[in-house]
Amino acid sequence: MAGAAARADELADAAVAGDRRALARLLTAVENGTPVAEAAMRRLYQTAGRAHLVGITGPPGSGKSTLVSALIAEVRGAGRSVAVVAVDPSSPITGGALLGDRVRMQAYAADDGVFIRSMASRGHAGGLASTSTAAAAVLDAAGFDLILLETVGTGQSEVEVAAAADTTVVLEAPEMGDEIQAIKAGLLEVADLVVVNKGDKPGAQRTAAQLRAMLVATANRDADPSRPRPKRPEILITTAATGAGVPELLVALDRHRAAGREGVSAGARLARAEAQVWAIVTDRLRERLHDESNRAKTRATLESVAAHELDPYAAADALLAGVGRHDPD
């Protein structure tokens, strides 16, 4: 462990000083959940918290990577640095992954103010990898002004990114659904900004108008403020492939962040802290259930559930009671 701590200090200090290779190595450690990553997070976490974390989510093919690329150009034009964490799904069958988001982002190879990292989801549902938030914290500590978290292509309920980001952008493509889709619970409820991309396609204006009507105009303004409420997003239209609407998107992101600073973001930060700690708790629990001392019992318990000899609740209680006695180190 002493070796890991020394290695972590060395990598963390180099990454903060601008060494991109050290930063990349640190992100690998984070992805693999190594002791180096844990020690580095302990060293870096308190210096993170300055970057604007923006989540970009939406269905497959809606243009997330193209929009991220267009945003990079806009942000660099404004003289700010930007890091991207782009998540693509891991195969549930082989564990392999095809990480293809960089295809649209390769124009920035010579620019030291841009750092792009692909991540495989590695079995984590919810749209991100279990380590994406930690990766974002490392990039934050490394000094990037803006961090874009691009999710896997999402469906209706992968809302995890909203807890990971200060500002959540949900992409929609034109003509992807009617007004009923717009009022279903889920992804659209957590959007701070809804972007109708492919704005040059027929139907983009109509899609934006429907979303505006359903998400903004009909929101219940007299609702009891003490009850949890869905967000009331701003609706924008972009054509990421040409850059149209992207300057306006950056202005809207900045505006949302400025508004967040004035108070409403405390809840979001707490939600992020909770999500982050929970992810570690569940990872550690899973690890512990599969470690040397528990593997056989875990396996036997799961087999009893599969054979309907034990119900899943009793099984969970039995497994939890077993690991509760574990004393680390």
Place this chain on the structure above:
Amino acid sequence: MADRPLKVLIAKPGLDGHDRGAKVLARGLRDEGFEVVYTGLRQTPEMIATAALQEDVDVVGLSILSGAHMTLVPRVTALLRDRGMDDVLVTVGGIIPDDDAPALREAGVAEIFGPGTTIAQVATFLRANAHPRD
């Protein structure tokens, strides 16, 4: 973690527009359990080296069918070395005359995969020769 997937960058340097082979290999390695970063067509050596560094890959696989391998491949390996990535396994696939192989190996290429190579052969070689990151 010993069982984490190997991470492979599949890149097409230069002006060659034929990426079917690279895509088939990328997908095939995915099915073999690798994490494959694919960066698309017409990559400069600088783009490839930057992607390899930021992604911290274990392997860089270069697909070249244009005949420009003697120019492009040594550029990529030199840039990787300059950036401290000399422990990354570099392989080349495509149409590479046998006469060029010694010079490419001299430039740092670990293996050359010609037509007829199966995906299983590539996967086996990578598993045996790549050095996974800690």
